[in-house]
Amino acid sequence: MSWKKNLFDWNNARAFLVTAEEGSFSAAARTLGMAQPTLGRQVAALEAELGVTLFERLPHGLELTQTGLELVDHVRSMGKAASDFSITASGQSQQIDGSVSISVSELDAMVYLPKALSILRRQEPGIDVDILVTNNVSDLKSREADIAIRNFRPTQTDFIVRKLKDVDVYLYGTQEYLDNFPTPKKPSDIKGLEFIRFSRSDHVDPFQDFLSEKGYVVNKKSFPLYTDNQLLQIELVKQHLGLGVFPVEYGDSITELIRAFPAFGPVIQIPLWLVCHRELHTSLRVRKVFDILVKHITQTD
């Protein structure tokens, strides 16, 4: 392979790729952790090296030229190869020290991570942990995180998955609020229940259906309040504004709240899965974190 005529700066190619995908120098700079002028200069340098114009600089931002459109696919496949390279490289790394990132929902983070991480920190002080608290499903393939805690079974075949447990989920409210519904014999006896709804993830959204199945009477009026913020949800429940929906390990630990209608059992059981890219699972470090999470989340029962 001759490289004589191939000597454009590969980092500039990456700058082009990320800029094209993010839509602006500023956004690209943010995702790459660089300054905006740097990205602008790198792309300009690439354009100079190649003798083409990749973006039109419009007053309100950038726009790919026709040439840029023709070229972006090639850098995209460079990026794909780079991503694969990075993943298998991390998998090959047998260094125990380094950082591991975990993607987890806010709820699961608060319930399971504190204990598991304190054990991890004690056992492996050399491992830094990067916790990505997000209610979105992050993309393990493109390496947004090394390990993810999920509430559904992933389908991709190139992932290592481990089912941790099924989590009992109860309704929680204040004593004062629950006094409004004295000793029902069956769920359908309860009228006028209100829930503080929290979409813990897109995949558990049909929560309303589960309530119906259990016999609870729910309709549009049953969900007057909605928030993505976990702390706010708890405060709203504490203020007697309705019922919250929490896993037992979490709900029971909130002293102001009690289980609502415990006799009817959990309203839903949510599975808990641990997911990891197959390549990464060969990394000593990632594997260590994976195993500790499996062990100490499983035995929280």
Place this chain on the structure above:
Amino acid sequence: MSWKKNLFDWNNARAFLVTAEEGSFSAAARTLGMAQPTLGRQVAALEAELGVTLFERLPHGLELTQTGLELVDHVRSMGKAASDFSITASGQSQQIDGSVSISVSELDAMVYLPKALSILRRQEPGIDVDILVTNNVSDLKSREADIAIRNFRPTQTDFIVRKLKDVDVYLYGTQEYLDNFPTPKKPSDIKGLEFIRFSRSDHVDPFQDFLSEKGYVVNKKSFPLYTDNQLLQIELVKQHLGLGVFPVEYGDSITELIRAFPAFGPVIQIPLWLVCHRELHTSLRVRKVFDILVKHITQTD
């Protein structure tokens, strides 16, 4: 796509790739046009970033580790994408100024390039020409050159090919040497001919067969001298040491030499093709050079 964990230096990846393919930092530095310490440091930096060891530094050089072997495929496909990127980028470039590289055999270079290039320089002073005189078939796909002059029809489909002409090739010698073979009636009458053999390209190697077909009597003793060096071959012929084999345009221009047995016609006709990568042919600059070469090589008849 998240790049947070993807942030290794892509140029370092290239350093790894080229080093792996070339076998040493020094060789990689040569092909990349950098200094050897730079390559060494870039690879070391990559190893540090990834936490892996790519090469074992042995006293006599480098050796890929198992990890390196697993990873080299990924950077290779990065390199492939980079190459594709570079080619289509050059093809998109519509600026006339810049450089164009031409791969050509020593023989064809001397016969055709001087005239064509003088015209090109006059018509397009902004185009720098990079002449790669090599008797090897250079790889247009990986961009060793933009345009190649070939003596056979390329088979790949993603090339633009243009047949320029068939070149008459005669035997040449000094008057003094040819006096040893007075007026033969047919080629087979000639005994004891000696040729200064020159493998102008691997694809015309069975030159001996062509001579036989024409009726010349050749055997092992007919090729006592062999050289890859064109100038040396001419000098040897001038020293009455045997016959040379040259295209007419070239042989006729050497005043000390005359055609041997012109009555028998050319001993062989060699086709001349101009080849260019399809993508590159869309480049204004490359196209200009291509067209000028076609025009002025064709009309040399």
Place this chain on the structure above:
DNA sequence: TCCATGACATACAAATTTGCATACCCTATA
């Protein structure tokens, strides 16, 4: 209309990367 926001461009100082010179090791060869 005014202001807040987010975009790209530019100036300049600081940090980084690079190349050169050189030291050193190993192998092959005379």
Place this chain on the structure above:
DNA sequence: TATAGGGTATGCAAATTTGTATGTCATGGA
């Protein structure tokens, strides 16, 4: 054994790249 030629590692000065601060422009909402 001496020497030439291949390789890698390191010190240091110079060139390059980067980030910060700042300017300008367009957009959208109060």
